[in-house]
Amino acid sequence: MLTIEKKDFHALVNFVQTNYGIDLTKKEQLIVGRLQFTVIEKGFKDFGEYVNHIIENRNADDIEVMLNKLTTNYTHFLREEKHFDYMKKNILPDLESAKKNKVLSIWSAGCSSGEEPYTMSMVLKDHFDKNSSQWDTRVLATDISQNVLRKAQNSIYPQADLENIPKEWVSKYFVKDTGTGGYKVSSGIKENVIFRTFNLMDPIKFKLKFDVVFCRNVMIYFDKPTRAALIKRFYDATNPGGYLFIGHSESLNRDDAPYKQMGPSIYRKPLE
Numbered sequence: 001m002l003t004i005e006k007k008d009f010h011a012l013v014n015f016v017q018t019n020y021g022i023d024l025t026k027k028e029q030l031i032v033g034r035l036q037f038t039v040i041e042k043g044f045k046d047f048g049e050y051v052n053h054i055i056e057n058r059n060a061d062d063i064e065v066m067l068n069k070l071t072t073n074y075t076h077f078l079r080e081e082k083h084f085d086y087m088k089k090n091i092l093p094d095l096e097s098a099k100k101n102k103v104l105s106i107w108s109a110g111c112s113s114g115e116e117p118y119t120m121s122m123v124l125k126d127h128f129d130k131n132s133s134q135w136d137t138r139v140l141a142t143d144i145s146q147n148v149l150r151k152a153q154n155s156i157y158p159q160a161d162l163e164n165i166p167k168e169w170v171s172k173y174f175v176k177d178t179g180t181g182g183y184k185v186s187s188g189i190k191e192n193v194i195f196r197t198f199n200l201m202d203p204i205k206f207k208l209k210f211d212v213v214f215c216r217n218v219m220i221y222f223d224k225p226t227r228a229a230l231i232k233r234f235y236d237a238t239n240p241g242g243y244l245f246i247g248h249s250e251s252l253n254r255d256d257a258p259y260k261q262m263g264p265s266i267y268r269k270p271l272e
């Protein structure tokens, strides 16, 4: 097993934190465990040479490989299901009567391999049902990792991943993929999700402000100042009366932005 010298560890932690917000200060073992194969495979003589290469050259492909290894992409369909219940019961009926232009703007920020935005797309399809063609309910789904975005675009999931979702969803919103034996998200659900690469450290400059932002189980990897700055950016990028959902194990500091708490890990921007 390779080891990493303290100075190289600190340099890499600092680089990743500054550019991608991910806090690896206590993750020396994770860094060594997940990157040592890359260091050897790419022909570097040790971690020092690798870290130097990453920081000096900033090669996009090498940085992508590194981030793919260092980020945790765990997710599943209907994760933290109460959030989707809240959307169904409270948010969608409200938006349906409030939005005269029939355009909703929903963002899955840190969408990983697509299960979260596809779940939203299914909830939206269920809600709007026969009227869905009159509404623009496209979900923006972003992540920093190309690896997970490729999986999301591919939209084929093993049967085991569908075990905890309603049976009628499986028949309505998935088609058996003969090649892999898995299930592919149906075109109606897939077309309603737009996948993009986006680093949450960057300024938020999307055309529309959002009615609903999901950023769940992403900020746990960020340090406090990074989290606080991101929450402020989410707030500014949200319509009055819009919502922010964070992961159940996460919390939002009142000083970061004047959101009102509506339920566990559900926050709302006041209607001016």
Ligand SMILES: C[S@@+](CC[C@H](N)C(=O)[O-])C[C@H]1O[C@@H](n2cnc3c(N)ncnc32)[C@H](O)[C@@H]1O
Residues within 6 Å of the ligand: 020, 021, 022, 071, 072, 073, 074, 075, 076, 079, 109, 110, 111, 112, 113, 116, 142, 143, 144, 145, 148, 198, 199, 200, 201, 215, 216, 217, 218, 221, 247
């Ligand atoms: C654990 S997954 C969460 C997926 C989903 N939101 C959920 O709750 O199931 C965290 C995701 O955040 C992404 N991520 C981490 N840092 C990021 C950053 N700076 N910008 C954008 N995405 C980031 C990771 O690539 C990963 O896919």
